[in-house]
Amino acid sequence: MSDRLRVLIVDDHQLVRSGFAMILSVEDDLEVVGEAADGAEAVAQARALRPDVVLMDVQMPGTDGIEATRQVVAEDLGRVIILTTFDRDDYLFDALEAGASGFLLKNSDADTLVEAVRAAAGGHALLAPEVTRRVIERMTAASTPAPVAPSEPAAPLLDPGYALLTEREREVVVLVGEGLSNAEIATRLFVGEATVKTHVSNCLAKLHLRDRVQAVVWAHRAGLIPQGE
Known part of the structure; x- marks a missing residue:
C-alpha cells in the first residue's frame, strides 16, 4: 500500500533489527522497507529507499549513528529516531544537534516505538520522558x-x-x-x-x-x- 509509512531500521545487531521489524510489521500503516548494519550503509539505503523514518542506533562500526543522522537530515532523506541502549547525555545532545526528531531507549515498549514512528513521520517528535526532563534541565541550567x-x-x-x-x-x-x-x-x-x-x-x-x-x-x-x- 502506497500510503504506508516507510521505515528503515539501522542497527549492527541482526536480532535487534529483526525484533524492531516484527513490532512494526503488525501495524497496517507501517512498512519496513530496508535494514542497515552501520552508519555508512544507513545513508546509502536512505538515499536509495527514501524512507519516511529511520530508526538509528548510535554505537556501530565505522560511521556511527550520530554522523549518519547528520548526513540523513542534511540531505533530507527521512526523519531520524535514535534508539539506543545507552542512556548517555552525550548521545542525547549530539543526536538532537545532528537533527534527530526523537530519542528513545531500547527498553521502551512496543507501543511507544510505534507512536514515535508515526509522530516523527507527521512532523512531530517523541522523546523518552526521562530524556525530555534532561533536555529541560540542561537548557534551564545554561540560561x-x-x-x-x-x-x-x-x-x-x-x-x-x-x-x-x-x-x-x-x-x-x-x-x-x-x-x-x-x-x-x-x-x-x-x-x-x-x-x-x-x-x-x-x-x-x-x-x-x-x-x-x-x-x-x-x-x-x-x-x-x-x-x-
Whole structure:
C-alpha cells in the first residue's frame, strides 16, 4: 500500500533489527522497507529507499549513528529516531544537534516505538520522558534570565510567530516545553487529544519549528518555562 509509512531500521545487531521489524510489521500503516548494519550503509539505503523514518542506533562500526543522522537530515532523506541502549547525555545532545526528531531507549515498549514512528513521520517528535526532563534541565541550567518578580512569568524573547499564537496555542506550547505528551496535555486542558494535535501543529507552523524537539528548545529559550520546572 502506497500510503504506508516507510521505515528503515539501522542497527549492527541482526536480532535487534529483526525484533524492531516484527513490532512494526503488525501495524497496517507501517512498512519496513530496508535494514542497515552501520552508519555508512544507513545513508546509502536512505538515499536509495527514501524512507519516511529511520530508526538509528548510535554505537556501530565505522560511521556511527550520530554522523549518519547528520548526513540523513542534511540531505533530507527521512526523519531520524535514535534508539539506543545507552542512556548517555552525550548521545542525547549530539543526536538532537545532528537533527534527530526523537530519542528513545531500547527498553521502551512496543507501543511507544510505534507512536514515535508515526509522530516523527507527521512532523512531530517523541522523546523518552526521562530524556525530555534532561533536555529541560540542561537548557534551564545554561540560561541566565533576568530576575523577575515571583508572580511574573519570564518575558518571552518574542519570535515573530509568537504574536500569531492564540491563547490556547500559547498554553499548549508551554506544556510541550514542560515535556508533556499530547495525551497529558489533553487531560490538563480538558480537551480531546485530536484537538491538542491540531494546536501543536499550528504552533510548529507559526513558529517555523521542525518538530516537537525544537518546540521544547524554543519554549525554554523564549523564557516561557519558569526556573525549576
